Amino acid sequence: VQEQNHAFWDTQPVPKLDQVIEKNGPIETKTLDDVRKEPLSLPPQFEWSTIDVNDHAQLMDVYTLLNENYVEDDDNMFRFDYSVAFLKWALQPPGYLKQWHIGVRVKDNKKMVGFISAIPATVVVDKTENIKMVEINFLCVHKKLREKRLAPVLIKEITRLVNLENIWQAAYTAGIVLPKPVATCRYYHRSLNPKKLVEVGFSQIPANITMSLLIKLHKVPEATKHAFRPLEKKDVPSATLLVQKYLSKYSLAPTFDEHEIWHWFAPLKNVMDCQVLTDAQGNVTDLFSFYTLPSSIINHPKHKNLKAAFSFYNVATSIPVAELMQDALTVAKNNEFDVFNCLDIFENNQFIKDLKFAPGDGNLQYYLYNYSTPTKKSADIGLVLL
Numbered sequence: 204v205q206e207q208n209h210a211f212w213d214t215q216p217v218p219k220l221d222q223v224i225e226k227n228g229p230i231e232t233k234t235l236d237d238v239r240k241e242p243l244s245l246p247p248q249f250e251w252s253t254i255d256v257n258d259h260a261q262l263m264d265v266y267t268l269l270n271e272n273y274v275e276d277d278d279n280m281f282r283f284d285y286s287v288a289f290l291k292w293a294l295q296p297p298g299y300l301k302q303w304h305i306g307v308r309v310k311d312n313k314k315m316v317g318f319i320s321a322i323p324a325t326v327v328v329d330k331t332e333n334i335k336m337v338e339i340n341f342l343c344v345h346k347k348l349r350e351k352r353l354a355p356v357l358i359k360e361i362t363r364l365v366n367l368e369n370i371w372q373a374a375y376t377a378g379i380v381l382p383k384p385v386a387t388c389r390y391y392h393r394s395l396n397p398k399k400l401v402e403v404g405f406s407q408i409p410a411n412i413t414m415s416l417l418i419k420l421h422k423v424p425e426a427t428k429h430a431f432r433p434l435e436k437k438d439v440p441s442a443t444l445l446v447q448k449y450l451s452k453y454s455l456a457p458t459f460d461e462h463e464i465w466h467w468f469a470p471l472k473n474v475m476d477c478q479v480l481t482d483a484q485g486n487v488t489d490l491f492s493f494y495t496l497p498s499s500i501i502n503h504p505k506h507k508n509l510k511a512a513f514s515f516y517n518v519a520t521s522i523p524v525a526e527l528m529q530d531a532l533t534v535a536k537n538n539e540f541d542v543f544n545c546l547d548i549f550e551n552n553q554f555i556k557d558l559k560f561a562p563g564d565g566n567l568q569y570y571l572y573n574y575s576t577p578t579k580k581s582a583d584i585g586l587v588l589l
């Protein structure tokens with residue numbers, strides 16, 4: 204029995220928490236005529252503000268709002284610190300629309316106090332349904348304006364602007380349980396700089412082992428075992444075929460055309476690392492990728508930031524996946540990352556233990572908006588949201 208009453212989510216086309224779902228399909232069907240033409244009303248002291256991420260000042264407003272008010276861990280010790288370059292990359296994939304980068308500002312002083320974004324994506328559900336949808340991300344309300352029901356207004360406004368483009372489904376993830384998770388995934392951390400992680404309280408030193416032993420236990424090879432090199436534009440055709448073939452095995456996965464592959468996987472300093480192995484014909488046979496997402500360390504005297512790598516998409520066909528990821532750890536360590544994070548999605552359970560990942564303290568829930576589908580196991584998920 205589910206006691207929770209979700210005053211907003213119970214009005215939305217999402218399955219109830221206690222609903223058992225048998226088949227796939229939209230929950231409601233509307234036409235453009237049903238979509239409001241004017242923006243949702245905000246409380247009188249606020250105004251909508253479409254963010255032009257090509258305008259550095261406006262992008263800085265988004266950066267600052269998130270840097271000060273975005274997702275924290277359960278103990279409020281760390282807060283994600285998405286960089287300016289990361290946000291520009293995340294918000295401007297092929298086909299992006301600037302009207303889907305929505306800010307809320309205080310009318311008097313133009314201070315940004317809210318944000319939500321949508322980017323276009325094609326997501327395949329249960330290997331059969333190719334759905335043109337959006338990925339929703341970076342929902343944020345300033346700490347001083349919490350629990351005033353502003354989030355539902357932001358969500359309804361982005362829904363309206365997406366519907367106006369004749370798109371009726373969305374994918375999103377969150378650390379909290381809402382109606383109704385498509386999958387509940389766990390996250391895992393591989394220490395690369397155990398001394399700093401212990402100093403900042405990210406991890407504890409296990410009983411009766413010394414720091415020097417902890418460091419030794421987490422050593423990674425100084426050089427990769429295989430001849431990985433950064434992805435280049437010439438690799439895009441074969442990398443696209445490799446990634447597409449791999450993702451088609453999963454029950455929730457995106458499709459990427461060549462433009463999207465180049466956008467999401469092109470190496471970008473402090474944002475995206477992607478390295479490949481190729482065969483004698485120059486075709487990509489193996490690929491690892493991870494993104495750079497530091498966290499601010501809240502109120503620490505010595506350390507201000509934790510440099511974290513987050514596993515993105517990885518494909519191994521000529522070597523075992525554990526060797527692919529071992530080399531990814533080496534590249535991350537050599538680039539001064541403190542920790543390498545991944546979820547228990549894809550076939551990640553095949554390397555999480557052997558490569559000494561430790562479980563994190565929470566879950567990441569996957570959601571679809573206006574689409575019913577039977578619950579998936581984590582290992583069925585082939586989609587990564589930033």
Ligand SMILES: CCCCCCCCCCCCCC(=O)CSCCNC(=O)CCNC(=O)[C@H](O)C(C)(C)COP(=O)(O)OP(=O)(O)OC[C@H]1O[C@@H](n2cnc3c(N)ncnc32)[C@H](O)[C@@H]1OP(=O)(O)O
Pocket residue numbers: 208209210211212213272273274275337339340341342343344345348349350351352353354355358361362365366370371372373375376377378379381572573
């Ligand atoms: C066809 C297109 C469709 C597009 C849209 C698809 C859907 C997209 C959905 C969005 C996906 C975002 C994905 C994403 O960005 C990745 S998840 C990260 C979300 N952001 C953060 O956690 C940052 C820190 N927290 C905040 O800024 C605020 O706490 C937020 C803004 C989160 C809530 O602000 P607040 O001041 O704390 O709360 P009220 O305004 O009073 O509102 C309370 C209502 O909001 C519901 N709530 C709370 N957190 C939520 C969350 N993370 N998703 C969805 N709903 C969330 C909550 O259940 C309640 O509804 P209920 O009463 O029914 O339970």
Ligand SMILES: CN(C)Cc1n[nH]c2ccc(-c3ccc(F)cc3OCCn3ccnc3)cc12
Pocket residue numbers: 274275276277281282283340376377378390391392498544545546563565566567588589
């Ligand atoms: C996915 N994307 C939507 C951001 C997002 N939103 N909500 C979240 C909740 C957990 C994770 C997450 C995902 C993978 C991972 F290895 C660790 C994580 O969080 C650790 C706890 N934490 C939160 C902030 N600083 C530390 C991401 C997110």
